[in-house]
Amino acid sequence: xxxxxxxxxGTFLGKVxxxxxxxxxxxxxxxxxxxxxxxxxxxLGLVYVDVLFNEWNRAFYNSLEQKNYQxxxxxxxxxxxxxxxxxxxxxxxLYLTQMLTMRWRxxxxxxxLQEWLDKQIYYRLQLDAHGTxxxxxxxxxxxxxxxxxxxxxxxxxxxxxVTLLSFMAIxxxxxxxxxxxxxxxxxYMLWAAIIYAVIGSVLTHYVGRPLIGLNFQQxxxxxxxxxxxxxxxxxxxxxxxxxxxxxxxxxxxxRFERIRQNWWGxxxxxxxxxxxxxxxxxxxxxxxxIVAAPRYFSGVITLxxxxxxxxxxxxxxxxxxxxxxxxxSLASWKASxxxxxxxxxxxxxxxEEVDRHEGVQVQESPAPGNIHSQGLQLxxxxxxxxxxxxxxxxxxxxxVLLTGPSGSGKSTLFRAIAGIWPYGAGxxxxxxxxxxxxxxxxPYIPVGTLRDAVSFPEPAGKFSDEDIARALDDCQLSPFKxxxxxxxxxxxxxxxxxxxxxxxxxxxxxxxxxLFLDEATSAQDEPTEARLYTLLKERLPDTAIxxxxxxSTVAAFHARKLALVQEGSATRLAEGPxxxxx
Numbered sequence: 001x002x003x004x005x006x007x008x009x010g011t012f013l014g015k016v017x018x019x020x021x022x023x024x025x026x027x028x029x030x031x032x033x034x035x036x037x038x039x040x041x042x043x044l045g046l047v048y049v050d051v052l053f054n055e056w057n058r059a060f061y062n063s064l065e066q067k068n069y070q071x072x073x074x075x076x077x078x079x080x081x082x083x084x085x086x087x088x089x090x091x092x093x094l095y096l097t098q099m100l101t102m103r104w105r106x107x108x109x110x111x112x113l114q115e116w117l118d119k120q121i122y123y124r125l126q127l128d129a130h131g132t133x134x135x136x137x138x139x140x141x142x143x144x145x146x147x148x149x150x151x152x153x154x155x156x157x158x159x160x161x162v163t164l165l166s167f168m169a170i171x172x173x174x175x176x177x178x179x180x181x182x183x184x185x186x187x188y189m190l191w192a193a194i195i196y197a198v199i200g201s202v203l204t205h206y207v208g209r210p211l212i213g214l215n216f217q218q219x220x221x222x223x224x225x226x227x228x229x230x231x232x233x234x235x236x237x238x239x240x241x242x243x244x245x246x247x248x249x250x251x252x253x254x255r256f257e258r259i260r261q262n263w264w265g266x267x268x269x270x271x272x273x274x275x276x277x278x279x280x281x282x283x284x285x286x287x288x289x290i291v292a293a294p295r296y297f298s299g300v301i302t303l304x305x306x307x308x309x310x311x312x313x314x315x316x317x318x319x320x321x322x323x324x325x326x327x328x329s330l331a332s333w334k335a336s337x338x339x340x341x342x343x344x345x346x347x348x349x350x351x352e353e354v355d356r357h358e359g360v361q362v363q364e365s366p367a368p369g370n371i372h373s374q375g376l377q378l379x380x381x382x383x384x385x386x387x388x389x390x391x392x393x394x395x396x397x398x399x400v401l402l403t404g405p406s407g408s409g410k411s412t413l414f415r416a417i418a419g420i421w422p423y424g425a426g427x428x429x430x431x432x433x434x435x436x437x438x439x440x441x442x443p444y445i446p447v448g449t450l451r452d453a454v455s456f457p458e459p460a461g462k463f464s465d466e467d468i469a470r471a472l473d474d475c476q477l478s479p480f481k482x483x484x485x486x487x488x489x490x491x492x493x494x495x496x497x498x499x500x501x502x503x504x505x506x507x508x509x510x511x512x513x514x515l516f517l518d519e520a521t522s523a524q525d526e527p528t529e530a531r532l533y534t535l536l537k538e539r540l541p542d543t544a545i546x547x548x549x550x551x552s553t554v555a556a557f558h559a560r561k562l563a564l565v566q567e568g569s570a571t572r573l574a575e576g577p578x579x580x581x582x
Contacts, residue, residue: 012334015341020150023107035100042093043155047162049086050315054170056082057311062304097151105147112139115347119354120420127381127423130346137223138343142336149333156322164319171312174305178295192291193313197320200280204324208273208331214266215335221259228255234491273327280324288313359422364432370395371417371434371514371544376426378412386412386424390573392562396431396513399537400546401555404564408571410548413564414438414516430514437512439520443503445491451484454505463509471505474535476528496523504532508539515540517547526553533557 024032056079063071116122116135125135132138168190175189185191232239232248239248288310296306318325360378372393378386386409394400404410415421417428418438430436445453451460454468469481477498494502500523507515515536521529530553536545537557547554555561565574 012337016150016337019146019337019340019344022111023104026107028103028107032100032103035096035103039093039096039100039155040158042089042096043159044162046086046089046093047159047166049082049089050163051166051170052082053086054167054308054311054315058174058304058308060304061307062302065303093155097155101148101151104151105143108143108147109139112143112343112347115351119351121347121350121354123420124350124354124422125346128350130349132343132346133220134223134227135343137219137226138339141223142219142339142343145333145336146340149329149336153326153329153333156326160319160322163315167312167315167319171309171316174301174309174312175292189288189291189309189313190316192287193316194320196284196287197317197324200321201323203276204273204280204327207276208269208327210269211266211273211328211331212334214262214269215332216338217262218259218266219335219339221255221262225252225255225259228252236492270328277324277327280321284314284317284321287317353422360416360424360426360428362417362419362428362430365429366432368396368431371428371430373426373428376416376424376428378409378416378421378424381423383423387564387571387573390426392573394514394544394546396544397542398544398560399558400544401558401561402546402548402564403550403561404571405566408564408566410564411440411518413573414518414546414548417516434513435510436514436516437507437510438516439500439503439507439518441500441519441522442496443499443520445494445499445502447487447489447491449485449487450480450490453490454484454502455509456506458510467509468505471508474508474539475501475505475532477501477505497528500524501532504536507536511540512543514544514546517545517549519548519550521549521554526551529554530557 023029026032056075059071060075060079062068063075116125116139122135125132171190171193172187175187177184177186178188179185229252232252239245289306291313292301292306292309295301296303301309323330360376370393372391374391376390376392377388378390380386390413402410402413412421416424417430418436419428444456446456449460451468454471455462465484468484472478472481490502491499500520503520521532524532529551533554534557536543545558547558549555560575563574564571
């Protein structure tokens with residue numbers, strides 16, 4: 001069992017190193033190792049000052065016992081000098097540790113964001129989480145806990161080891177031997193400290209072991225609760241219109257109740273662990289005096305030596321008790337590491353799936369021509385077939401209407417053409433260099449200025465103020481022209497119809513070769529919808545427009561119709577009757 005424990009610990013530390021290694025071998029390795037070496041040097045320096053304090057203890061209490069006033073004054077000056085050294089070292093160690101922590105966290109955050117956003121993994125994880133959840137919390141919170149915890153615990157171990165090695169020799173020499181039952185034990189205080197710390201470490205692990213799993217669960221539940229609070233805020237109008245406060249409140253209450261129940265478990269085991277740690281620490285204060293008392297009262301050692309022994313014993317015992325004193329931090333740190341490991345595993349698995357080029361693929365055709373596909377198969381993430389044998393072609397500047405019952409796969413077909421839906425088989429070929437813009441029913445509007453929102457996904461400086469103003473005028477958003485540089489969460493400020501018109505203004509600015517509208521005008525009244533389609537026809541004459549819409553009036557703006565037709569359990573794509581263009 002103990003052997004397996006060491007194997008598991010070694011495996012876990014190997015995984016931790018895999019998480020940490022990239023930073024220490026990155027282009028920032030020079031600064032990182034420089035800061036690390038400086039912090040290690042300060043740690044060693046602080047331990048050396050502790051050794052000097054230990055020697056000072058002996059001399060100071062001897063001066064008190066001997067009533068030597070001159071030594072007393074000299075030792076106070078020496079103490080002041082040592083205290084200044086210790087304070088300066090502690091301050092700069094903390095400062096440099098915080099600097100290294102933030103540099104490491106910033107680098108890791110950038111790396112994880114790149115991996116999460118690369119190959120649209122962030123979207124695929126929404127479809128298949130691979131055992132992970134709340135990636136936002138893992139990037140924001142778990143990376144913070146990992147970097148800060150790793151450095152804190154690492155430097156804590158280093159300080160404990162150096163302290164142990166430094167004070168073991170002192171304790172061995174100053175404690176001297178003791179004879180018990182005819183057996184002489186040299187350096188007996190050292191053995192007493194080791195036995196005391198080993199017993200404490202074993203009992204601490206036994207008492208606090210459940211905290212690791214409970215901390216992991218607490219992080220997950222807290223993230224889930226925060227996510228649903230944010231979701232309520234972002235959908236406040238919809239909930240208000242439905243008068244759904246009671247239902248949302250019950251749902252949030254249920255999620256918080258899970259937090260509370262898990263918290264009771266944390267409280268229970270934390271209470272037990274804290275009680276043991278407090279008792280352990282209190283006994284450690286008096287324990288060295290009890291063990292040293294026989295030699296002091298027999299006149300073998302002086303009061304100064306007793307105090308030196310007590311100080312050295314405390315240093316050795318604290319070093320050996322690092323595990324005891326850090327167990328709650330270790331439990332929280334391990335939970336964050338476990339969550340990062342599962343997140344990294346999910347990122348790797350999803351990236352491998354993308355690299356294997358399985359499922360639906362979008363390929364660029366070197367020759368100019370249509371967007372087309374032959375025999376395209378689409379399925380749901382669970383493997384259930386959605387669309388079979390779909391063949392289509394969309395020519396430049398063509399107007400195509402896609403129809404079909406709700407749930408038949410119209411939006412999924414758009415996702416496949418966009419290259420974000422991997423489930424199924426077949427290829428979609430697009431002309432090389434042809435730009436595509438997809439406008440969903442509920443457009444994405446980033447938090448920022450209105451200029452950012454209307455320019456998305458291009459940067460705000462891509463378009464001139466004149467072009468933006470004209471696009472807003474054309475899309476009946478003239479009152480917002482004076483607010484281009486106003487910072488807002490515009491998705492909460494604009495109505496549903498205004499958000500859709502803002503997305504259409506983007507289309508006018510970007511002038512894509514292919515524009516796909518997935519009920520992108522559903523929030524407009526019919527006259528406004530007609531004006532917007534007329535606007536697109538006039539302003540984007542060379543753009544192919546493919547629309548999903550349920551209103552029959554939209555058909556007038558399209559020359560072709562493709563229909564998803566249900567045949568038994570399968571759905572196929574069929575050419576519908578052409579409409580008379582408006």
